[in-house]
Amino acid sequence: MQMKEEVRKVKLASPRMAASTGDTRDLALRMMGEALEREQEAVFAANRVDMEQAEADGVAAPILKRLKFDEGKLRDVVAGIRDLMGMKDPLFRKQLRRELDEGLTLERVSCPIGVIGVIFEARPDALVQISALCIKSGNCVILKGGSEARRTNKKLFEVIRAAVQKAGLPENCMMQLEERSEIRELLDCHGLVDLLIPRGSNAFVQYIMDNTKIPVMGHADGICHIYVDKDADLEKAVPIIVDAKTQYVSACNAVETLLVHRDIARALLPRLKAALDEKEVEIRGTEEVSAIIPCSAATDADDSTEYLDYILSVKIVGDVQEAIDHINYFGSHHMDSIVTENAQTAEQFMNLVDSAGVYQNCSTRFADGYRYGFGAEVGISTGKIHARGPVGLEGLLSYKYRLYGNGQIVGDYASGEKQFHFREL
Amino acid sequence: MQMKEEVRKVKLASPRMAASTGDTRDLALRMMGEALEREQEAVFAANRVDMEQAEADGVAAPILKRLKFDEGKLRDVVAGIRDLMGMKDPLFRKQLRRELDEGLTLERVSCPIGVIGVIFEARPDALVQISALCIKSGNCVILKGGSEARRTNKKLFEVIRAAVQKAGLPENCMMQLEERSEIRELLDCHGLVDLLIPRGSNAFVQYIMDNTKIPVMGHADGICHIYVDKDADLEKAVPIIVDAKTQYVSACNAVETLLVHRDIARALLPRLKAALDEKEVEIRGTEEVSAIIPCSAATDADDSTEYLDYILSVKIVGDVQEAIDHINYFGSHHMDSIVTENAQTAEQFMNLVDSAGVYQNCSTRFADGYRYGFGAEVGISTGKIHARGPVGLEGLLSYKYRLYGNGQIVGDYASGEKQFHFREL
Numbered sequence: 001m002q003m004k005e006e007v008r009k010v011k012l013a014s015p016r017m018a019a020s021t022g023d024t025r026d027l028a029l030r031m032m033g034e035a036l037e038r039e040q041e042a043v044f045a046a047n048r049v050d051m052e053q054a055e056a057d058g059v060a061a062p063i064l065k066r067l068k069f070d071e072g073k074l075r076d077v078v079a080g081i082r083d084l085m086g087m088k089d090p091l092f093r094k095q096l097r098r099e100l101d102e103g104l105t106l107e108r109v110s111c112p113i114g115v116i117g118v119i120f121e122a123r124p125d126a127l128v129q130i131s132a133l134c135i136k137s138g139n140c141v142i143l144k145g146g147s148e149a150r151r152t153n154k155k156l157f158e159v160i161r162a163a164v165q166k167a168g169l170p171e172n173c174m175m176q177l178e179e180r181s182e183i184r185e186l187l188d189c190h191g192l193v194d195l196l197i198p199r200g201s202n203a204f205v206q207y208i209m210d211n212t213k214i215p216v217m218g219h220a221d222g223i224c225h226i227y228v229d230k231d232a233d234l235e236k237a238v239p240i241i242v243d244a245k246t247q248y249v250s251a252c253n254a255v256e257t258l259l260v261h262r263d264i265a266r267a268l269l270p271r272l273k274a275a276l277d278e279k280e281v282e283i284r285g286t287e288e289v290s291a292i293i294p295c296s297a298a299t300d301a302d303d304s305t306e307y308l309d310y311i312l313s314v315k316i317v318g319d320v321q322e323a324i325d326h327i328n329y330f331g332s333h334h335m336d337s338i339v340t341e342n343a344q345t346a347e348q349f350m351n352l353v354d355s356a357g358v359y360q361n362c363s364t365r366f367a368d369g370y371r372y373g374f375g376a377e378v379g380i381s382t383g384k385i386h387a388r389g390p391v392g393l394e395g396l397l398s399y400k401y402r403l404y405g406n407g408q409i410v411g412d413y414a415s416g417e418k419q420f421h422f423r424e425l
Numbered sequence: 426m427q428m429k430e431e432v433r434k435v436k437l438a439s440p441r442m443a444a445s446t447g448d449t450r451d452l453a454l455r456m457m458g459e460a461l462e463r464e465q466e467a468v469f470a471a472n473r474v475d476m477e478q479a480e481a482d483g484v485a486a487p488i489l490k491r492l493k494f495d496e497g498k499l500r501d502v503v504a505g506i507r508d509l510m511g512m513k514d515p516l517f518r519k520q521l522r523r524e525l526d527e528g529l530t531l532e533r534v535s536c537p538i539g540v541i542g543v544i545f546e547a548r549p550d551a552l553v554q555i556s557a558l559c560i561k562s563g564n565c566v567i568l569k570g571g572s573e574a575r576r577t578n579k580k581l582f583e584v585i586r587a588a589v590q591k592a593g594l595p596e597n598c599m600m601q602l603e604e605r606s607e608i609r610e611l612l613d614c615h616g617l618v619d620l621l622i623p624r625g626s627n628a629f630v631q632y633i634m635d636n637t638k639i640p641v642m643g644h645a646d647g648i649c650h651i652y653v654d655k656d657a658d659l660e661k662a663v664p665i666i667v668d669a670k671t672q673y674v675s676a677c678n679a680v681e682t683l684l685v686h687r688d689i690a691r692a693l694l695p696r697l698k699a700a701l702d703e704k705e706v707e708i709r710g711t712e713e714v715s716a717i718i719p720c721s722a723a724t725d726a727d728d729s730t731e732y733l734d735y736i737l738s739v740k741i742v743g744d745v746q747e748a749i750d751h752i753n754y755f756g757s758h759h760m761d762s763i764v765t766e767n768a769q770t771a772e773q774f775m776n777l778v779d780s781a782g783v784y785q786n787c788s789t790r791f792a793d794g795y796r797y798g799f800g801a802e803v804g805i806s807t808g809k810i811h812a813r814g815p816v817g818l819e820g821l822l823s824y825k826y827r828l829y830g831n832g833q834i835v836g837d838y839a840s841g842e843k844q845f846h847f848r849e850l
Binding site: 012014015016018019098100104106113114194195209210213215217233235236239240242243244247248324328335346348350351352353354355356357358359360361362363365366367371372373383384385386388389390398399400401402403404405406407408409410411413414420422 | 437439440441443444523525529531538539619620634635638640642658660661664665667668669672673749753760771773775776777778779780781782783784785786787788790791792796797798808809810811813814815823824825826827828829830831832833834835836838839845847
């Protein structure tokens with residue numbers, strides 16, 4: 001219950017945060033960047049303790065790499081903060097301005113969502129990026145980072161929160177949870193938290209979605225496809241598939257299933273097999289595939305499995321429509337790519353595949369806020385309600401309608417005494 | 426289970442619906458309007474049976490009024506369909522076009538949400554409006570109207586569906602549920618239905634929200650406030666309050682709580698009391714209010730009660746900030762109005778009140794898609810995720826990212842061999 005009271009303080013701060021000026025929020029970003037540079041030694045020291053503990057606990061190398069917070073990462077996040085400062089204030093933008101009748105003016109103005117809870121992996125730079133995005137967009141934020149980064153996060157949060165308060169933002173515009181057990185309490189804060197953004201494993205995100213009434217933005221799994229059309233350029237197809245599968249095998253935008261047009265299978269598969277062998281990728285194919293290249297046998301389960309591993313399932317299809325139907329049925333609406341030189345086939349694929357990202361002739365791994373030029377991202381959404389795909393500043397906004405009158409009542413319009421005349425201003 | 430299979434057919438139709446051209450969708454609207462006019466007698470006949478049944482069942486007069494579907498209502502809905510036809514195609518709009526690197530182009534394009542389930546009251550004209558909005562926006566729709574309108578809805582749906590199919594839209598782009606028991610099954614269609622829009626009573630909407638994993642857009646209650654500031658013009662304040670309370674007492678945007686600045690209470694309340702007495706509105710006031718005018722005693726529960734009746738709770742506050750705090754705490758974030766001639770006070774109120782609509786010097790009853798110039802609305806959203814306030818065409822859209830390359834892989838950018846250069850096109 002005590003935590004809920006803390007969350008309520010954040011909620012109460014949110015209207016003032018929403019009404020803060022762009023200058024104050026940019027000042028907060030500047031002071032945040034300066035404070036991080038000034039107190040970097042204390043942050044690095046905390047991170048060294050986290051790293052030692054993680055190593056002693058036998059944490060895997062890729063996780064250690066993300067856990068580390070050093071001069072290089074500090075430079076990157078501070079550069080990211082400066083990029084955000086340079087962007088136009090996303091709040092108070094008039095998205096619509098319409099005269100409904102003489103002296104009755106409607107405006108739609110962008111505003112923050114309110115209080116956003118972000119649960120993220122043990123990556124201290126993520127804490128800084130998420131905080132900066134929320135400050136720029138006028139949102140209050142409740143942060144819960146991976147426990148391996150506990151000490152680093154605690155120090156980072158102290159530094160950032162102090163800087164932000166000094167800049168004049170509301171005292172309770174940021175809050176950090178330190179215990180994993182507090183997540184359960186956070187999930188009960190319906191009405192106080194406006195949006196939850198969980199990042200992490202499929203099972204974890206699903207757990208969050210199943211256990212809260214707070215709207216959740218995120219993605220549970222990422223079963224991404226590449227379809228190699230009969231009009232594909234194989235010089236492009238092979239490197240794209242290898243990159244999409246192996247460049248970062250545990251990413252949600254790595255390819256899991258390859259669909260190949262029957263007419264090009266005999267040309268593509270042997271070349272692809274040679275390239276994937278070099279990266280030690282296991283191919284799981286249908287009978288038709290195994291008649292062309294040696295591979296292990298795919299089962300029905302492979303159609304809906306996110307391997308996050310050096311495994312690729314391969315299937316042969318008769319045409320682009322069969323590929324589209326397969327993707328819409330088995331995919332996770334995250335992102336899917338077609339390799340073809342035929343613009344018409346590409347358009348058909350891109351119009352009919354119901355995913356946040358539809359690509360032609362490039363790797364699935366481009367689905368990322370940084371690579372889209374959003375500066376940073378707070379997550380990826382596979383939902384179609386609100387933001388979709390990589391979520392940057394814009395996905396953290398809502399809007400409100402303002403109506404300015406001089407005494408108008410609805411009765412006069414209902415009786416027909418007055419009429420609306422809509423005029424864009 | 427059989428129903429789920431029907432819903433799956435709608436889901437499978439949705440990518441083709443999304444890829445339909447604006448011309449086809451406008452043709453469907455035209456043919457729908459013509460078919461409704463051509464078959465109006467059959468619709469009116471069905472409606473007469475519904476009306477007779479409802480009268481025999483003792484249904485209340487205001488509900489009968491909404492149930493009736495006659496020449497006047499037909500004319501209105503057909504006019505609405507023609508308005509929609511005249512609007513620009515909301516799909517395939519490029520919201521962003523950015524070169525990420527040479528030959529690698531990102532686009533963000535508007536697209537439909539997919540399959541939308543709308544559960545609405547016994548108002549046959551709503552069926553037509555919702556269908557038209559979904560067709561224009563390329564969404565498949567599953568309709569469940571109030572059971573009093575069963576026969577009218579069945580006939581309307583037959584006419585509309587036949588016209589839409591004839592125009593070339595997918596066979597399964599529309600579906601109608603006829604039994605109330607089917608709502609429960611619909612709630613289980615997570616993954617097949619992309620969005621539910623329930624309209625109706627507080628308890629019903631809450632039931633929907635609590636019993637589905639499908640995203641829900643709507644509003645459970647509408648506790649709307651008017652704050653009369655010390656700088657209010659009483660000539661405006663009194664009619665605004667009377668209109669907001671009595672013009673349509675059971676609407677979600679009717680005012681429930683009046684907050685009055687202490688300095689103006691003695692001037693306002695007696696005049697207001699006289700005006701409300703004429704409309705037989707009961708005033709429930711705090712002790713401070715009852716020292717000025719006769720009224721019944723308000724309890725704490727009145728702060729959070731949506732009366733939907735001729736009752737108004739009245740409270741006196743010390744300043745605009747106290748009013749803002751009261752509204753943010755007790756309100757339902759629907760819409761709230763300030764009466765003041767002071768532009769600065771109005772700005773403070775409109776910036777800090779966290780509601781979908783914030784009004785100055787006009788009645789709360791203006792919160793409505795038609796009055797905002799949206800043509801029609803599918804509902805009102807008090808959430809801040811996705812659409813907020815009255816939801817028209819725009820609220821039925823999502824977007825997708827398209828990325829066009831010529832063989833780009835992420836490995837080249839990760840290694841530093843290539844660099845992104847973001848350029849808006």
